[in-house]
Amino acid sequence: MLQLGIKHEKWMLLMTALWVAVSLSAQREMKTINDGWEFRKPADTEWTSVNIPHTFNLDAYRQPNYYQGKGLYRRVLTLPKVDPHRRYYLKIDAASKAAEVTVNGKSAGSHAGGYTAFVVDVTDYIQKENIIEITVDNGRKDITPISADFTFWGGIYRDVWLVSTPEQHFRMDNMGSDGVFVSTPEVNGQRGKIQVKGEVTNDAETAVTLEVQNQIYSPQGDLLQTRKQKVKLKAGETREFGYVSDVIANPDLWSPETPSLYKVKTQLLNPKTNEVIDEKTNKVGFRWFAFDGNKGFSLNGKPYKLRGVNRHQDQAPVGVALDDEAHRRDIRLIKELGCNFIRISHYPQDDAIVEMCDELGLLAWEEIPIINIVPDTPGYADNCELNLREMIRQHYNHPSIIAWGYMNEILLTVPPVDSPEWQPCKERTVALAQRLEAALKEEDSSRVSVMAFNMTNLYNEIGLDLEDVVGWNLYQGWYVDKLEDFNKWCEDQHRRYPHHPMIISEWGAGSDRRLHTTEGRAFDFSMEYQQTYVEHYLPFIEEKEWISGCTYWNFIDFNVAARQESMPRVNNKGLFYNDRTPKDVAYYFKSMWRKDIPVLRIASRDWKVRVGKEGVTQQIKLYSNLPEVELFVNGESAGKQATDNCHAVFNVVLPVGTSVLTAQGVYGNKPVEDVMTIDFRPLPDLSEGDELAINVGSNCFFTSALSNLTWLPDRPYVPGSWGYVSGEARSTTSEIVNTVDVPLYQTRREGEFTYKIDAPDGNYEVELLMADVTRPAAQLANLLGKNKSEETAGETRFNIVICGRQVETNFSPADGGRYRTAFKRRYIVCNEEGCITIALEAVKGKPFISGIKVRKL
Ligand code: GCB
Ligand code: CA
Structure with missing residues (x-):
């Protein structure tokens, strides 16, 4: 009896277990198999253990020519059992750019396209013990993108799922979609x-x-x-x-x-x-919308301005190997900024992004990455169409999406229109656009098609204006022309093509936290010029009803391995830093776009250490959506000001040392406040042993992230002070190697000039900073030839005379082929004249210096 009882219990347990197993396994099962992978490049002998999401391109943070080629992944997959009445699939959410999948040595499937998901039916190959191998290749030239201003990160950088279904199921082989x-x-x-x-x-x-x-x-x-x-x-x-x-x-x-x-x-x-x-x-989501060339965008029957940002997907130090929660965090930040729109640029992104857009409420434009030029590569157009259809089917069910895009600045790097290569290139491009436009409408006639143009009317002239809505990527006042030319461009386009609805799909200026100025100008990379730029563009966009809206370029500073400028390998036009902390300028957008909460921000978080003459006023800017704001310095009012264009600028005298800045305003009846501390340092006093550091050739203060020393903007000499006598300020966007203080060396003074620094007599250490940029580096097409004007012929040779003593003779900063290479030299000199003079005498070409630092011994 006892024995039987035990048996009976065991039997009961077994039955329960079986029942659970049967009822569970009846349905679809899905789980990630992101862990336990191994990775190697073909040339490596060792495998390294990795988890997915993974990219093999962290080298893109270090060098322009990051690895583009094959990457091998493998993993053991053990199943408790294989049910002959079930189907088994691998779903790979993204493998860049192409993937081949084998199971137990047998080829099970492949995919072309680095930004869309694909499903591989592995039923015929799967056993209890399996080896899954996935070879990816980010070097394929028949798969878009082939040229663009971002890194083509290789790897399996989104989730890998194991899916099993009963023998009857919703269709699984429909382009990675849900069916x-x-x-x-x-x-x-x-x-x-x-x-x-x-x-x-x-x-x-x-x-x-x-x-x-x-x-x-x-x-x-x-x-x-x-x-x-x-x-x-x-x-x-x-x-x-x-x-x-x-x-x-x-x-x-x-x-x-x-x-x-x-x-x-x-x-x-x-x-x-x-x-x-x-x-x-x-x-x-129940919603309807319309675009109109004259009236702009409307949502659910009401006029509605689209306010958004473009979003790239990378974040240091992991590249694009981001977990879902990081994607969701981004949508939260974008929403918090007051956006109601996002351009998911320049490629389809993680499902977590579009799901979050649905949930939190962001309208979305999503696109495939056909950028700069359509190559004449066999298979390319077919792959583009495949990727377009995949994107649409995979994200079709998301109410947030209102627009599908398929080309960005596709005429940026085409051959000149008077060259023989132009005709075939044009035909290829227009033919692909027509083909994709038709495919798009076949897949989904409920959304609009969009294409982003760059600053040329050629698009309209050759028949690329076939899409429902045009996106204009406009950078007047940055890469080209003046800020006002932005307004002119838009007005001109609207006048000539009034029926073509328009979004300003890109506009932006770069900024580098180390650079500050009171006289911002294009391409100085100061935080302040970026602010000036956006403060010019946004009111115009908001005011013109025929502009449907905009997406600022870009939400974040993002990685571009090949980009140079002030922060090599970073496109720094972000409103947020790459680590997702906001720049001050983000609060301008927030002030403009959020009216449901008070916004008041002292816009000097990025410029917390000021250097200047004691008693001379400093500009403190407040961003706010309040009508009136007041600023206090150490508790004392600096006055009230009405805000204009969501900002107010106060000129205040800061005492030496740390001050507390307090901004106040009223929202409804409630007081609103923002507080920060700021440091003020007087100009260096050489007689006190201070270091005088001058950012020669630049309008900007530069604070080294390494030493914290602030290099002062250049200026003409006046007695009792310091500065240049003659010469010309020049700058480059070329990367300067052998330094982290890149911007210091990207600006220089050029010509036969003298630098004069009034200083008490005595011995000094004088340091000169140089980098020969007469041979600029090859640049990305996006810079629109920004470097062309810098080319000078031949080498530069000059003599340097400090305090009457010739310290360098017939000297070439590029000796040994050191072009675009930073270096410093220190000279111990004796000043007997009350003024340290540094004179450059040309032997050949134009002499130059990028920085000067002086210290009394
Ligand atoms: C553009 C491109 C974008 C670039 C941007 C820039 O027009 O569409 O991919 O990153 O300009 O910053 O130059
Ligand atoms: Ca400089």
């Missing part, structure tokens, strides 16, 4: 209908009759409608299903302000047992 598509064929304030379409596959060897059940839930979670349909499937058959729901009266509309989401649960049922065989849940 179930939802839309709102009818939507207005009074009525809404939901359409569900999809396909069911029967992988069994016998025919079956199943049911598809769709259930619609309200945003509050109430079940509103249930509809069942029969689907008869022969062995091996895939069959469509679809239905349009009954009317949902007075639907809760989706908008960025009210992101109400209905839910559609689509289930595949066994009609006899009612058992759920497969299931997909999608969220649906």
Whole structure:
């Protein structure tokens, strides 16, 4: 009896276990297999252990020519059992740029495209013990992008899933999509209908009759409608299903302000047992929109300005190997800034991004990366079309998406229009655009198509104006022309093509936290010029109703391995630093775009150490959406000011040392305050042993991130002080090697000139900083030839005379081929004249210096 009892218990346990196993395994199962991978490059002999998301391009943080080629991944995959009545798949959310998958040595599938997901059916290869190998290749030239201002990170940098389904399931081989598509064929304030379409596959060897059940839930979670349909499937058959729901009266509309989401649960049922065989849940937003060339954008019947940013996906130190929570964090930050729109640039991004746009309320433009030029490479156009269709099918169900894009600045690097290469290039480009436009509309006629143009009218002239909405990438006052030319460009386009709706899809200026100025100018990379630039553009965009909206370039400072400028390998036009802390300028946008909360910010977090003459005023800027603001320095009011264009600038005298700045305003009846501390240091006093450091040739203060020493902007000599006599200020965007203080060496004074520094007599250490940039580096096309004017012929040779003594004779800073290489030399000199003079005498070419530092011994 006792024995039997135990047996009985065991049997019961076994039955329970079996029952659990059967009922669980009846449905789809999905889990990540991101852990436990090994990686090597073909040339490596050793494997290293890695987790996914992973990129093999952290070298993009160090060098322009990052690795582009193959990367090998492998992993052991052990299954407790393989059920002959189930199907097994690998879903890879992104492998850049191409991937080949083998299971147990047998080829199971491949994919071309680095930004879209793909599914590989591994049912025929899978066993209990498996070796999965995935070879990726980011060097493929037949897969877009082939030229662009960002790093083509290689690797498996989004999730890898193991999916198993019963033999009947929603279609799995539909371009990485869910196989179930939802839309709102009818939507207005009074009525809404939901359409569900999809396909069911029967992988069994016998025919079956199943049911598809769709259930619609309200945003509050109430079940509103249930509809069942029969689907008869022969062995091996895939069959469509679809239905349009009954009317949902007075639907809760989706908008960025009210992101109400209905839910559609689509289930595949066994009609006899009612058992759920497969299931997909999608969220649906009721919203409609229109673009109009004259009236701009409208959402749910009302005029609506699109306010947004472009978003790249990288973050140091992991490159693009970001977890979902990092993607979601970005959408939160963008939303918090007051955006209602995002350009998911320049490529499809993680599902977490679009899901978050739906949830938090951001309208979205998503695009595939066809950039700068359409190459004449076999297979390229086919791959582009594939990637476009994949993007649309994979993200079709997201109400946030309103626009699909497929080309960015596609005429940027084309051959000149009077060259023989132009005609075939033009034909290729227009043909691809036409092909993609047709594919896009075939996939989804409920969204608009967009293309981003750069600053030439050629697009309109050769037939590239075929898309519904044009995005203009405009950089007047940065790469070219003056700030006012931005307004002129937009007005001119609107006058000539009034029916073509327009978004300002890019506009931006670079900024580097180490550079500050009171006289900002294009390409000085000061934080202040970036502010001037955006303060000019944004009011115009806001004011013109025929501009549908904008996306600032870019949300963050992002990695471009090949970019040079002040921060090599970084495009620093971000509103946020790459680590996602906001720059001061972000608060301008927040002040402009958020009216639901008070915004008041002392815009000097990026410039917390000021150096200047004692008693001379410093400018302190406040960004605010309040009508009036007041600033206090150490508790004393510096006055009240009305804000204009969401800012006010106070001129205040800061005492030496640390001061507390307090900004105050009123929102409604509530007081609002912002507080920060700022340091003020007087100009260096040589007789006190201070170091006088001069950023020769520059309008900017430069504070070294290493020593914290501030290099002062250059200026003409006046007695009693220091400065240059004659010469010309010049700058370069070329990368300078052998230094971290790159910007110091990118500006210089050139010509036969003298530098004079009034100083008490005595012995001094005089340090000269130099880097020969007469041979500029090759630059990205995006810089629009910014470096061309710098080219000078031949080498430079000169003599240097300090305090009457010739310290260098017939000297060439580029000796030994050291072009674009930073170096410093220190000279011990004796000043007997009350003034240290540094004279440059040309032997050949134009002499120059980039920086001067003086210290009394
Ligand atoms: C552009 C490109 C973008 C660049 C940007 C820039 O027009 O579309 O990819 O990063 O300019 O900063 O130059
Ligand atoms: Ca300099």
